[in-house]
Amino acid sequence: MSTNVPTPSLGIMKKQQGERKFQLSRHAPSEDLAFFIRHYWLVSWDLTGQAPYTQHVIPNPCVNLVVEPGKSAIYGPGREKFGQYLEGKGWVFGVKFKPGGFYPFVKQPVSTVLERPIGIDEVFPFDVRELEREIWAATDTEAQIAIVEQMIREKLPAKDDQVALVNEMVERIGEDHEITKVEMLCERYGIHIRSLQRLFDQYVGVSPKWAIRIARIQHAAETVDLSRAHDWSKLSMDLGYHDQAHFIKDFKSIVGQTPEAYAKKD
Template sequence: MSSGAIKPSMGILNPQGGEKRFALSRHAASEALGFFVKHYWIIRWDCRDEEPYMQHVVPNPCVNLVVEPGKTLIYAPSPGKFSYPIHGKGVVFGIKFRPGGFYPFLRRPVSSLLDQPLGVRGILGADGSELEKTILSMDDDQDMVRTMEKLLLPKLPPLDDEVLRINRIIDFIADEREISKVDQVCEHFQIHIRKLQRLFDQYVGISPKWVIRLYRLQNAAETMDRSLPVDLSRLAAKLGYHDQPHFIKDFKAVVGCTPDEYRRMVQDS
């Protein structure tokens, strides 16, 4: 297991502002779990002498198991940003499953979790309150990871080749920034659009159209996070938008503000 923290934003909006308030580390899963688990993540903060801070995140197409006081649940990927208040002192532990990697545990469409987060007992054999007492009381990140892996390893389902196919498709969407339409994905992978939509509903929980949109807007936010001069018209075209108003509309729908407003927020942080 790697203890090294990886530093890409992975959907965290305005990371420069956030890193002043909390410490985020990400840790690789063991080889046995790596097929299903992308990484573990841990957030710690001590802001008792500061004003509350709202951290916004554009989600990845991954299921997350989140251990936090009173709210330990399993969440499907969201089609829009979510916000988390940082105040006082606290710690949250999470498992980010690979795209499609939670379906073999669940065995029903991941989309069924969109408005109904799942309790952890059926997956881990332990109640959320037990996990909170055990894991969140630990000071060492690696102890937290090892404890969670001991719970997960006996529950491993059989490997599912569709998870590999889902990850190839999503890696393609993430890497090929000019991809803007589901038809382009279908053509590349020689898969009918209806079959692709069913596959994403079952394994990912959100549609391929939304996955494309989330990655394009995440790319846009990361470009502005670098605090470099940005030509929004050129950026919109580079990300596959045919006109700037469409880009602005999508950005505001997912991120909650216009690109100009987001750029000013980054500059002021």
């Protein structure tokens, strides 16, 4: 149940630098929950005697259930990078739902349900403070996962074919850099653009155009993080941009700085 899965950055900016400040592990869900859940993640840190550290993350089209002392909630896809402030000693446990995987639990358009963080107890029959205490008291990660999975199973919905379709679409967007426009996705799946937009609004909470855009920027940031030399023209072409200026504009709108500035920043 808790076998570690590979840890690509998945939007974690400057991951190698951050891992000197915190520990991250990801774990696969049990088979009966894998239709809805991508993985569990656990971040812990001990910066005792050190300066605080902010880890920035590029958003992705997934809903996350986050358990953190005094801050537990369910969060939808963001619109721009966000920062996790790490200070002293602490931990965060998360459930990353697959794209579309959270909708069957609420049966409301994810775009409207998650305009703000919502309480875990608004969706799952569990006292939030008790959940935090149980996760903290658990002896290991497997025990933590078992607690969360028991809670989720009490509200487990029937499988929804649209979840599988949406998840396949988002995976294809991430893997196929030739998909640069919503119309291309429509053509691949034989679906009208309005129908696709409604599907994403209901199940994912963001537009397919945003999902395409964010996948390209995630890939760009990870490429920059893993390389010493940078050819911005080639990278923009590899990501399907027609010109470098458009790529730089998109990158800056999400990351907050140009690719060149991001590459130089410590």
